[in-house]
Amino acid sequence: xxxxxxxxNTSAAMTIEIAAAARAAAHSxxxxxxxxxxxxxxxxxxxxxxxxxAVGVMDIVARLAGDGVFDFDAVVLAGFGEHGRDALAEMLxxxxxxxxxxxxxxxxxxxxxxxxxxxxxxxxxxxxxxLLLAGLNAHCASVRACGLGTAQVDADPAGAxxxxxxEAARAxxxxxxxxxxxxxxxxAGVTAAISAKLGVPAVDGVAxxxxxxxxVVGLGLSTSKAGVYxxxxxxxxxxxxxxxxxxxxxxxx
Numbered sequence: 001x002x003x004x005x006x007x008x009n010t011s012a013a014m015t016i017e018i019a020a021a022a023r024a025a026a027h028s029x030x031x032x033x034x035x036x037x038x039x040x041x042x043x044x045x046x047x048x049x050x051x052x053x054a055v056g057v058m059d060i061v062a063r064l065a066g067d068g069v070f071d072f073d074a075v076v077l078a079g080f081g082e083h084g085r086d087a088l089a090e091m092l093x094x095x096x097x098x099x100x101x102x103x104x105x106x107x108x109x110x111x112x113x114x115x116x117x118x119x120x121x122x123x124x125x126x127x128x129x130x131l132l133l134a135g136l137n138a139h140c141a142s143v144r145a146c147g148l149g150t151a152q153v154d155a156d157p158a159g160a161x162x163x164x165x166x167e168a169a170r171a172x173x174x175x176x177x178x179x180x181x182x183x184x185x186x187x188a189g190v191t192a193a194i195s196a197k198l199g200v201p202a203v204d205g206v207a208x209x210x211x212x213x214x215x216v217v218g219l220g221l222s223t224s225k226a227g228v229y230x231x232x233x234x235x236x237x238x239x240x241x242x243x244x245x246x247x248x249x250x251x252x253x
Contacts, residue, residue, distance in 0.1 A: 001027075003213050004072040005034040005206070006060065008053035008079035011042045014154050018078045018206055025207035027214055033072070035060060038243035043150035044082055045120055054084030055242065061091055062241040074213035078206055080118065080183045081130030089229045095222050097213050099205030100127060103181040104136040106208040110201055111179035113141040115171035117164050118183030119153060121145040127183055142175040143183070144168075153184060161190045165197050172200060179203060 005022045007015040019034035026032050037056025041049045057077060064070040074095050077085050081100035088096045100116075107114035116127055124143045131137045146153075146163040153160040164182070171177040180194055180202045194202035216222075223229050239245040 001029070001074075001214065001217055002031045002033065002072045003074045003076060003210060005032055005076045005078055005210070006057045007034065007036040008040070008057050008077065008082050008084065009042055009044050009150070010036050010040045010056075011151070011154065012036070014150075017154070021204060021206040022076065022078075022210050025210040030214060032210070038063075039246065043154075044079060045149050046122060047126065050079070050082045050126065053079060053082050054087065057084045058087050058091065059241045059243050061088060063243060065091075066241065073217045076206070076209040076213055078209070080205055081127045086229075089223050090232055093222060093225070095213065095216050097209040098130070099209045100130050100183070101134045101136065102209040102212050103203045103205035104131055104134065104140070105212065107179040107181050107201075107203050108136065108139045111177075113139055113177055114179040114181050114203075115141045115168070115175055115177035116143045116181045116183040117167050117171065118143060118145050119148055119150050121147075123183070141177040142171050144171050150184060161193050164190060165194055168194055168198055168202070172198060181205065
């Protein structure tokens, strides 16, 4: 089994961290290939950056498919609720997993109500929208922000752990959460610290998505093409894939 893990931002350091988290969750014999877009932003902390990242991940999949080298059994989109998941599900015949949805699904299996701890407060509405779209909002006690941007989480892991733990503690005591979801792929690796300090399970979306991808592929299942995820009309597109038109090189992996 081969799983393509897409970091929607262009940070090489975060791509390496996401790849490590994905490989730690992968079964023996499962190959993890982690890539980032040819273009975009190093951190996604706004709606504009999220939409740009969606074009970036669509572009890389289009390039791989167009070059005849898309040879994967599943795709994990490692942006917590970032745009692009539905487009990839439409473009591909293999299943696509968003780490926000996967973290929430797993959290709901092991607790009644979960809280998401994300980066900045401006990210809260987008995560709430993704959970609503996935039908998971009824089980969400709260979405809280630790106050650190994506790049700050990546640059100062120790400080990030403390900020996340402090906010998670409030989610448990004030909101009634009994499971914590880490609302950023850059937070991968702090689940043990949260569980040890707070005594509740913490779910990393990258690990959850890889685990669910293995399960769904193992069951011989894939995305239904009977409805909304059926291939779109083959309308002419100019300058697409965009990175080909721009003459971009190979993305990080």
